[in-house]
Amino acid sequence: xxxxxxxxxxxITKRGQNVTFRCDPISEHNxxxxxxxxxxxxxxFLTYFQNEAQLEKSRLLSDRFSAERPKGxxxxxxxxxxxxxxxxxxxxxxxxxxxxxxxxxxxxxGPGTRLTVL
Amino acid sequence: xxxxxxxxxxxxxxxxxxxxxxxHSTISGNEYVYWYRQIHSQGPQYxxxxxxxxxxxxxxxxxxxxxxxxxxxxxxxxxxxxxAVYYCIVREVGYQKVTFGIGTKLxxxx
Numbered sequence: 270x271x272x273x274x275x276x277x278x279x280x281i282t283k284r285g286q287n288v289t290f291r292c293d294p295i296s297e298h299n300x301x302x303x304x305x306x307x308x309x310x311x312x313x314f315l316t317y318f319q320n321e322a323q324l325e326k327s328r329l330l331s332d333r334f335s336a337e338r339p340k341g342x343x344x345x346x347x348x349x350x351x352x353x354x355x356x357x358x359x360x361x362x363x364x365x366x367x368x369x370x371x372x373x374x375x376x377x378x379g380p381g382t383r384l385t386v387l
Numbered sequence: 388x389x390x391x392x393x394x395x396x397x398x399x400x401x402x403x404x405x406x407x408x409x410x411h412s413t414i415s416g417n418e419y420v421y422w423y424r425q426i427h428s429q430g431p432q433y434x435x436x437x438x439x440x441x442x443x444x445x446x447x448x449x450x451x452x453x454x455x456x457x458x459x460x461x462x463x464x465x466x467x468x469x470x471a472v473y474y475c476i477v478r479e480v481g482y483q484k485v486t487f488g489i490g491t492k493l494x495x496x497x
Contacts, residue, residue, distance in 0.1 A: 273430075302483065311474055311487030312431060325484055360430050378430025 273379035275361050281385045282351055289347045290382045294363030301344050304360040312360055351386045358383050391475045396492040405462040407491050409475030412456040417480040422460045424471040465495045
């Protein structure tokens with residue numbers, strides 16, 4: 270399977286604990302995105318990487334959230350001191366940079382990591 | 388980002404064309420219109436995008452009004468597998484952030 274993969278698929282944690290999610294993008298996609306989706310809502314943009322550089326961050330990404338993409342390949346999203354309000358599906362997507370007009374290319378989404386904070 | 392307005396839900400008979408409207412009356416000249424869909428328990432899937440001309444691909448057609456204040460996604464022959472939430476979004480050139488909104492829940496009926 271050459272699609273975007275995310276691990277773990279499900280995570281249950283207690284309030285106050287730290288959690289880390291991993292995203293492996295499609296090979297050679299240099300753009301990587303993180304989103305959060307709560308029940309009944311559309312995905313909310315969190316952050317965007319071009320290779321290893323984090324170029325855009327949403328105000329939703331509080332100080333407890335940090336994302337990295339150290340070698341420009343896989344990425345991790347860490348949430349420190351989790352709160353019940355962090356319970357959501359965390360989606361990762363990737364896209365190539367083909368230099369098309371408008372600077373945007375189709376984003377390929379992974380299956381997501383569902384976080385439940387008790 | 389300009390905001391979009393979509394009906395919360397729609398039904399369509401299997402085999403018929405599904406026409407999903409989207410209002411983006413505050414869209415600016417450098418913003419594209421994109422459509423994604425999300426089938427239950429899966430990540431969103433790109434469908435199509437456009438700036439001002441109508442677009443067609445193997446999945447759908449996108450009709451954008453001349454004033455660009457609204458658009459319609461057309462699934463020419465809806466199947467049960469097209470049952471999903473459809474998101475109309477706009478994005479400014481040069482930025483990667485997109486805002487999905489709530490979308491339209493399309494139910495294709497046998």
